[in-house]
Amino acid sequence: MPADFDRRDFLRLAGVGAGVVFASGLAGCAARAGAPSADFHFVQLSDSHWGFNGPAVNPEAKTTLVRAVAEVNALAMPPDFIVFTGDLTHTTDDAQERRKRMREFKAIVADLKVRDIHFLPGEHDASLDRGAAFQEFFGPTHYTFDYHGVHFIALDNVSDPAARVGDEQLAWLASDLAALDKDAPVVVLTHRPLFDLAPQWDWATRDGDQVVAQLMPHTNVTVFYGHIHQEHHHETGHIAHHAATSLIFPLPAPGSQPKREPLKWDPAQPYRGLGFREVERRDAARFAIEQHGIQGA
Amino acid sequence: MERRLLLAGCAATLLAAASRAATEAGPRRIPVVARKFVFIPNEITIRQGEAVVLEFTAPEVAMGFFAPELGLRALIVPGEVAKVPFTADKAGRFDFLCDVFCGDGHEGMNGHLVVST
Numbered sequence: 001m002p003a004d005f006d007r008r009d010f011l012r013l014a015g016v017g018a019g020v021v022f023a024s025g026l027a028g029c030a031a032r033a034g035a036p037s038a039d040f041h042f043v044q045l046s047d048s049h050w051g052f053n054g055p056a057v058n059p060e061a062k063t064t065l066v067r068a069v070a071e072v073n074a075l076a077m078p079p080d081f082i083v084f085t086g087d088l089t090h091t092t093d094d095a096q097e098r099r100k101r102m103r104e105f106k107a108i109v110a111d112l113k114v115r116d117i118h119f120l121p122g123e124h125d126a127s128l129d130r131g132a133a134f135q136e137f138f139g140p141t142h143y144t145f146d147y148h149g150v151h152f153i154a155l156d157n158v159s160d161p162a163a164r165v166g167d168e169q170l171a172w173l174a175s176d177l178a179a180l181d182k183d184a185p186v187v188v189l190t191h192r193p194l195f196d197l198a199p200q201w202d203w204a205t206r207d208g209d210q211v212v213a214q215l216m217p218h219t220n221v222t223v224f225y226g227h228i229h230q231e232h233h234h235e236t237g238h239i240a241h242h243a244a245t246s247l248i249f250p251l252p253a254p255g256s257q258p259k260r261e262p263l264k265w266d267p268a269q270p271y272r273g274l275g276f277r278e279v280e281r282r283d284a285a286r287f288a289i290e291q292h293g294i295q296g297a
Numbered sequence: 298m299e300r301r302l303l304l305a306g307c308a309a310t311l312l313a314a315a316s317r318a319a320t321e322a323g324p325r326r327i328p329v330v331a332r333k334f335v336f337i338p339n340e341i342t343i344r345q346g347e348a349v350v351l352e353f354t355a356p357e358v359a360m361g362f363f364a365p366e367l368g369l370r371a372l373i374v375p376g377e378v379a380k381v382p383f384t385a386d387k388a389g390r391f392d393f394l395c396d397v398f399c400g401d402g403h404e405g406m407n408g409h410l411v412v413s414t
């Protein structure tokens with residue numbers, strides 16, 4: 001591929017118009033970290049639940065994450081970085097087993113060619129020990145980083161088993177946002193939805209409304225999250241929220257049936273509903289999303 | 298005749314006392330145990346307009362009770378009784394769930410409040 005062949009050309013040539021979602025946002029920006037620079041793109045992986053055992057919903061639980069790693073490595077254009085939005089491992093009451101699963105997970109994703117990976121916890125990783133094991137293996141559960149003029153905020157809404165971000169982190173968030181121009185591009189990464197997607201299925205963050213209230217004065221904000229094991233797109237005002245597919249089993253559409261039970265594995269369509277996404281930044285708060293299904297072959 | 302009047306008077310007095318006792322006893326108490334990963338009972342039936350108090354205990358780990366359609370919520374801490382007073386003003390079948398992550402099985406820990414007319 002020619003060196004001047006950029007990501008946008010690749011998307012156009014690859015014919016990915018169908019399935020590409022443009023995140024909402026206002027045009028124009030003046031980022032704190034400087035004017036927007038060249039496009040970049042990242043990969044979002046989520047909800048691998050390493051350690052899960054349930055042949056009826058995924059008889060390939062021990063290979064799905066490995067396949068995903070190989071498929072990310074095989075992308076025509078390597079991402080600039082990778083985010084992993086929680087539930088890296090499946091929960092266990094056994095603290096030793098929890099660490100074993102995290103160690104195994106970490107060994108598998110060590111095969112990713114892209115080394116810049118930002119990990120977030122899910123409730124399966126962090127809720128039973130308030131994030132202690134996660135921090136041992138992956139570092140802080142909430143943090144920020146900047147990339148090409150975009151301010152990324154990783155929010156922890158799972159270390160509290162009651163799904164609260166909590167006063168301390170809300171104060172930290174307020175302080176972080178106060179240092180930004182109101183039109184600076186902001187991406188929030190988190191595990192649970194920050195809005196009441198389906199409270200009857202626990203698909204919410206108890207104080208998510210306070211997070212959204214803090215974000216509302218900022219004009220270029222996009223949220224990427226996991227937890228619900230399927231693509232989902234929602235807007236709270238001008239803020240777009242995009243949920244990612246899982247790497248273990250899909251879940252039904254929000255509130256579409258009485259129970260949030262995993263969808264059964266279909267041998268005729270193995271890995272159906274599982275995958276990851278590429279996210280390409282277009283301008284201040286516009287992102288193109290390209291979904292990739294795990295390949296069964 | 299006097300004996301019949303006396304008996305009738307006694308019956309009326311007993312009825313009034315029973316009624317007063319029921320009122321003084323307060324709302325019906327409904328104990329519910331939240332353990333991994335089930336509410337016992339997981340179906341609670343009450344009558345529309347009936348005052349009840351749901352009394353939750355959790356013998357193992359902290360649990361949650363959340364009935365979003367009814368606006369009822371409680372944190373259930375081991376060693377304590379979480380009391381949720383409630384008088385249903387509408388009939389129907391309302392879901393509730395544990396909203397404090399409690400382990401592998403948490404996602405299936407739910408139940409129903411059935412309000413009959």
